[in-house]
Amino acid sequence: MDQSLENNFNLEEILPANTFKTRVTQTKVERIVKSAPTRYRNEIAKYIIFRNEEKCKLCGKCVATCTKGVHILKQGYKLFASPLSYKCNGFVCEKTDHFCVSNCPEGALRLVKSPMMEALGDYRWPADMMLATWHMAETGNPIPEDCDFEYETGDSDGGFDRIRIAFPDNPVTVSEDEIDISLDLNKRNDGRPNIKIDVPWYGGGMSFGSISNVTQLSKARAATAWNTFSCSGEGGYMERLRPYDDHMITQVATGLFGVREETIQRVRIIEFKYAQGAKPGLGGHLLGTKNTPAVAKMREAVQGIPLFSPFPFHSVYSIEDHMKHIDWMKHINTRALISTKVSTPTDVDMVAVGSYYAGTHIIHIDGGYGGTGAAPDIAKKNIAMPIDYAIPKVHNFLVSEGARDTVVLMASGGIRNYFDIVKAIMLGADGVIVGTAELIALSCLRCSRCSSGRGCPRGIATTDPGLITQVELDWGTQRIINLYNAWTIGIKDILKRLGLKSIKELRGRTDLLRHLDISNN
């Protein structure tokens, strides 16, 4: 946890006395990687091992052979437990000496590719990438070399999927300990405290209502463990989040649900959400079925009725209004940093610079690849500029305005894994914000039913009191902690291969990227 705030500022001086009581002890969540196995007995797998029970003589050779622990024969049992297919490496093993199928003396094993792979995922998040994310969330480590997951890129044939990192043949040698991937969030030098986060990303805003409180808490706790941030979204600030105040961003969005002075004064970062890249110009919309009694209470609205967040802020129709808005938040909370979240229209560069002049610390641009099932397809695919176009546009414009080093540029919208994080930073962002990936870590299937009220089959994006019990808080927290750990290792590895000591050196290094659409490169 960042102690600089406590050390540098006497909180009693900067917070009204009557908000002290909100300063409950910050709960420590340990940054420890622990195995967090899937919560399903038969997790979705890329390959399926079939065992012919008639042929099998229970010799146990497969158990001894397999390096992944797919086969399980518990002592005292007469039969094998069904194999943990999701751990299976598949046909990669064929060329090795530990291929269970060929090693089985009875020929009782058969390996097939799961037909479910045809149905799971989509072009942006192919099945392999989801399985890889689950794997990282379970183990806390990057995918081992011998795994055949195609998870660096998706199949979209665009965006980050057409961009490759060009690793030099002989990079400068750097040792792992030297590599720094932390990020400073206040570069304005305006008298407000700096906040240093340990990883170059933080969690995106998802409201209570759109996701369950367990999900929200898991995000917040993982962010606390990694000394980074998670965002409340706009559906109010749960009391249960209070122990994690120092790692929460309170979102002030166009609906202003649950936004009160008290919640603004609790946090260290306030985020203005003007628009979402997944649905720019559409505001927010919580369907009536998701507006359960708990959600309605939190938002002080009427239960069961669809809740709209308008587009845009009715009080901000011009840049000087935006400045006024920021000044207001700065007035209410004198220690907080301001983040401005905008989508990516064609003039996103001017929006960003205008926001910079208005006094924002963090410019958060949200591109068009992101969004859960709650955003309409027609909007997700057709309105906002892809984030890989928007980042360099904004970055270069900020550079030409001489403002680049006094503002933090965060990018979001389709950042799926650590390769995307690195690419986004190389395109010119300081860091990124992730949303969907965290939900995938909690075993989201991307079935795109987030909008269908309580129907999230995995109990993540739901407020149904029955469904939410599927996810346990400790497990959810651990899954995200693990994912973050795997990403950290992955990013450090990439930096090492590039011969760089700091993530800051990576910013804007488009010379180290190759776009597949550009030949001779």
Added chain:
Amino acid sequence: MYNNSIDNILKSKRRLIEHLVNQDKPEAMEAEGGCGVIGFCCTEPVPGKHIHEPSRLMHNRGNGKGGGIAAVGFIPEQLGVTREVLDDCYMLHIAYLDSGCRSDVEKRYVDSVFDIQKTAKLDTVDDWKSVPGLAVKPPDVYRYFVRVKDDVLSKFIADNQFEKLERRDAEDELVNQNSFKLNQEFYVAAKKQMAFVMSHGRNIMILKVVGFAEAVTQYYKIDDLCAHAWIAHQRYPTRGRVWHPGGAHPFTAMNMALVHNGDFANYHSVTEYLKQRNIYPQFITDTEVSALMFDLLSRTYKYPIEYIIEALAPTTELDFDRLPVEKQKIYRAIQATHMHGSPDGPWFFIIARNLIQNRSFQLMGITDTAMLRPQVFAFVDGEVQVGLIGSEKQAIDATLTSLAKDDKRICPVADKYWNARGGSYSDGGTFMFDIVPNEKGIYRLECKDKFGNAVHITDKTESCDFVTETGSSHIKDQIIKAVTNYVEEDKSLVDYFKSNIPVWSFADIWLTCKTLRELAKNNAYTSYVISTLSLLNDQNFPTGNKRRSHILHIVRTELDLLLKSFPKLMSKLEDGNTYRLLDFGTRDDLRKPKDDEKTLVIDAKLFPPEGNECDAMYLVNAFKMGWRNFIVFNCAGQRYIGCGLGPETHDVSIEVYGSCGDYLASGIDGLSITVHGNAQDQLGQIIKDGKFVIHGDVGQTFLYGAKGGSVFVKGNAAGRPMINSVGRPKVIINGTSLDFLGESFMAGDPHNKGGFVVVNGIKFDEEGQVVPLPEPYPGSNLFSLASGGAAFIRDPHRQLVSQQLNGCIFTPFTEKDWELILPYLKKKKKLFGLTVDGKRLKPSRVYRKVAPSIEGVPSTPEKDVYGEEEEVDELVEEEAK
């Protein structure tokens, strides 16, 4: 009669741009930006220095990267020319960014085209860096009084078949095209940016800089230059590291200057529309395009002003239906022709024009149909009349204070403040101030709306002569005795005032207030005096034939003097005074209150409007130190008053006087705050709990996202009050709202801890009597998409129609509803001194209830409960019994 002169004009412009059309398109990226705008006009020419104060106070609406001013209607002697030259010649102002090109420019575009009456370089200060607020050195500006050479004009007419055109119109067009060519060659081409035309109209001047607006008058030393109308503009551009004055506002067309706040969503479409008419922008901002559009409609198409406005801000929805049928036909044709050129999105124009044919000058404000930008109009009547238009009311007040300091005939309190309702059938979202000479040649100010209907300002004609007024009264002893008696017996002095003011002279009123102020020196009477003067400031009462604004000025002057007289925090005096004064000079003396100190009085005057040094921040700090009662006075646009105190502040009270700024009371959670006068925009956002009273009108987006609290507004709320409100806000609006009241209101069930809004649709007339507004709610959108709460509208004549509702229905107003709102109406009556006489009807005949229609719940049609129709012809207020 059709003549082809319009075609010919548009055709003639084609030659200007032939070489452009085939070029690769330049990067047409419009510069965005928001702004602060102010414009004022006066029946007597007033000096340029009066734009200083309002411009300074609106720094926070610009970023110092673009400012400009325009002036119309000069005094010939000040410019060193005769009246004839001033009236007839074009005042060509050319800005030379690169002074080396002047001879070239003059040779090609001045000497060869014009007969020059007078040339002058605008005087400037020696060192531009000595002028605060300038970012780069402003250009040298030369002023030429010119007429087009006769032979040049004749050739131009022959070349372009302008024979059917008035010769002067052809000359105007030539001047216009000449400037275009000059700009093209010396500014646009190859991005040279060496010289450009600032303005070329008659009796009009535009100057702009990279810096703040008031730097213009200082740098060009025109603080003492007098003109009938001035506009100033603070710009907030967001593009271009090196800005240049070419992109700053105002923009000119022939004889007019235009400034703009907002930006278009359809810049591209408007540009295309102009290109189809051979008109090309040169400075790539939406404001320039607006000026070009206005010029096209007025000078080429020769539309009357009403149709120009309709083309820019079309009348829509219910307002269109309410237009007379003949107008609908014309408007439909205008909309069909010009919709693509109609700016879409948030915009507000202030335009100053020289109307040569009427020998008059004009200042005009036009708002977009959806009223997305703030706008306030004001009128000061009297011997000297002033019309004002601004982004913020505080800028208007600052202008008036500045004017009044110079000329005591001008009262710093306007006779009327109001908002325009964009694209409406009632005022068209536009008001114009025309400075017209009467038969004696003396200029008088006429104010009218889009349709030419005169705006009624006041029937009162008796003015206080602030030049000579000393407050000496021949009934002095009588007054002092009466006042002292009332005070000592703790009786309400307000009634004494109210009954006497109609017969008193201004001197008597002033003397009475002074007497009160003297009495306040006795600590026992201080709070009594403050509340008495506040009531006089807040309430409406008969004034005889005296102007209410002048009485208000007297009351406010005395109240300010009283508040200013309180001891400062470091005062050693053991005076037993429970009030302590904090001003900007002594702000660092802020400390904990001592036992007997109850109220902190903050003189907001010099505090910045926002940031760590603002008065609102000192208020928060004082609160943290233990102060609980506050008076904030002398406000000049200071923002965020009452914000930041956090929750559980039920023991805090804040009284606010003066021109308070935006976001006041936004977020309050328990405290009570009272605004003694009109208030500005975005007030009471996310208010959670507390009591919020406004003794006047309130601006845009009032109570956005509110969650609770009891709110009382004496006057009107402008556009978009109470959007996205949830929880339990209880709001009484005495007047009405322009439009979009309670959109997406979600505040539960009003009978079960939910929220509601009451719109009374009434106002006070000049006799202090309550009269109904022409309509209880004029907008086309009432409670749209609301899913909770209820709106109770006082509508005894059943003027509301279901077209105004979108997703809601009229439901029966029940006894239960009446019981719900009655206590609040009673509270309001106490606050605003409201008494009404008239025939009493059942509440259900007076109020109508608008509530969400919930799917699946059968709704009771409203008419079922009313039974037999009764005659409703008188104003009814059940509460008055």
